[in-house]
Amino acid sequence: MRGGRHGLATRARTFFGVDSDWERVPADPARTQRIDALIALVALAAGSLGVELLRSIDSLGNVQDSWLWPHVAVVLGTVPLAWRRRWPLAVATVLSVHLFVFGIVMPAVAVSLPLQAVYFVALFTGVAWARDRRLMLGVVAGVLLLMFGWLTWQLAIGSGVEQSLARDGRPMKRQGLFSPTSAYVVYSLLVNVVYFGGAVLGGQAAWRSAFQRHRLADQARTIDEQASTLQQQAVIEERLRIARELHDVVAHHVSVIGIQASAARRVLRRDPAVAEQSLRSIETSSREAVTQMRGLLGTLRSGDAAGTEPRAPEPGLADVPHLVASSTTDGLRATCHVVEDTPGAVDAVPGAVGLSLYRTVQEALANVRRHSTATSASVVVRVAHRPDRGFAHGYAEVEVLDDGRPRSGTSGSGLGLLGVRERLATHGGVSEIGPRVTGGYRVRVRMPLPDGPS
Known part of the structure; x- marks a missing residue:
């Protein structure tokens, strides 16, 4: 009651x-x-x-x-x-x-x-x-x-x-x-x-x-x-992404330009033909850097995505071999190996994952040129759709190895590795970054593949 x-x-x-x-x-x-x-x-x-x-x-x-x-x-x-x-x-x-x-x-x-x-x-x-x-x-x-x-x-x-x-x-x-x-x-x-x-x-x-x-x-x-807060967060995240892209683009191309300019200066008097080839490489790298930076800055300036011109296609995992080939200079020999369990697996990797792995290789090679005494570097691209621990639907992976030692007086800002870790957090990947016991340095990043076709 x-x-x-x-x-x-x-x-x-x-x-x-x-x-x-x-x-x-x-x-x-x-x-x-x-x-x-x-x-x-x-x-x-x-x-x-x-x-x-x-x-x-x-x-x-x-x-x-x-x-x-x-x-x-x-x-x-x-x-x-x-x-x-x-x-x-x-x-x-x-x-x-x-x-x-x-x-x-x-x-x-x-x-x-x-x-x-x-x-x-x-x-x-x-x-x-x-x-x-x-x-x-x-x-x-x-x-x-x-x-x-x-x-x-x-x-x-x-x-x-x-x-x-x-x-x-x-x-x-x-x-x-x-x-x-x-x-x-x-x-x-x-x-x-x-x-x-x-x-x-x-x-x-x-x-x-x-x-x-x-x-x-x-x-x-x-x-x-x-909704307003989410929109602001989306803008901030997009600008952070562009900042990382700018860092990677500038770091990669400027390091290549610096090495090629140094080589051109050494051979300018001995072999003008080789010097001219180095200068052309510098010109090509400069133009590529300016083109990519203009695209990123154009996106950064546009306050509203509606009505703007579409951005140029961003690089993916299939573009890593070309990136490695362009990184080869007189002082550094870079090679690339692609391992895929089925033909076309690299091309089928989702664009966001492929771009993050591409930027990881770009940052790693730039660090090798700027901060290492290495004379050779090898890049391995792996794509596997078989289940693995922590990767129920397979994974895409890049691994960059070099044979050098740290160069004194060339410590970086740490922004490059920070960008790598942010991309890992976004996609739920894992990494192994640090010196090898046998000498040299390793950067290995693995990211999960989605379920089904991308």
């Missing part, structure tokens, strides 16, 4: 929003105030008209001969509506007291249609616009107790019911299933239950509807903010 009461109380608290910290306030307080003032003015005019109609048909009872006090009652009962949404609970309380007091001293005025509509609107607004939901429940409970207490008192005093039902001073005879007295009492109670219950439930429905609109608007704002 106690659990049932607790569950009922919890559902009631949830329905009336007692634990909600949301406060319903008008979107435009000034406009709301003007509308409420206009409603109060209309109610005042309707109430005054109702009083005059009641006076005209001799229905005001003991105040029939007075024109002032019925209109005063109407003014006191309608003017507070001008602040019904500014102070909803206060207005609901004041007009409930008005109903109680004038229901005793001027019942004909209190039960007139205009004032009944005013009382309904006041209670409805109190429930619909109350900021403090806990206080609202207390006020509503007090109003209901007051109103039904007043109704009980009206029905109980003296012979009020019998007098209401009398016809020419004679008691009404029983004609239906119920006695006139019991039917009158039950009917009056039902009318007031519907009246006050409709005001309370209607007001709560209006509050919940406004609360749902607020939640939907808040969710829409949150979604917009998240």
Whole structure:
């Protein structure tokens, strides 16, 4: 029994929003105030008209001969509506007291249609616009107790019911299933239950509807903010990718240019033909570097991808042999071996994975030229679709080996290896980077292949 009461109380608290910290306030307080003032003015005019109609048909009872006090009652009962949404609970309380007091001293005025509509609107607004939901429940409970207490008192005093039902001073005879007295009492109670219950439930429905609109608007704002954040993150990630691309392109081509320029300077006087060939290689490398950097910078400048020209195709794993061949100079001999379990496996590697492995080889060869005494380097490209530990659908791998030792005074910034690790984190790959026991240096990077055709 106690659990049932607790569950009922919890559902009631949830329905009336007692634990909600949301406060319903008008979107435009000034406009709301003007509308409420206009409603109060209309109610005042309707109430005054109702009083005059009641006076005209001799229905005001003991105040029939007075024109002032019925209109005063109407003014006191309608003017507070001008602040019904500014102070909803206060207005609901004041007009409930008005109903109680004038229901005793001027019942004909209190039960007139205009004032009944005013009382309904006041209670409805109190429930619909109350900021403090806990206080609202207390006020509503007090109003209901007051109103039904007043109704009980009206029905109980003296012979009020019998007098209401009398016809020419004679008691009404029983004609239906119920006695006139019991039917009158039950009917009056039902009318007031519907009246006050409709005001309370209607007001709560209006509050919940406004609360749902607020939640939907808040969710829409949150979604917009998240979308904006994701868009900014995408821009940042794209710029970081371009930064890594610029680093790899510049590092590779500048190191090649430096080595070729040094060779050209040495042979310029001994063999002009060889020197000319070296200078042509420098020119080719320079043009390639400028072309790739222009493409990357063009992407970086474009704030919106829509309407821009498509970027040139980015290199992939199949371009590694050409990269290795272009890295061969007088001081460094570079070779490349491709190992694939099925013909065309290298070409089928997804573009993002292939680009990351290509940049890894590019960075490793640039480091060999800049920071090593190596005279030879070998690159192995492997693609296997058989499952392996940690690679359920196979892998693509590059391995760069050299036979040199670190060159003193040539420590780098570390951005190249940082870019390699970032690409590994993006694709979920593994790496082995460091000196070999037998001498030289190894850079081995393996990345997973996706399930099915790319």
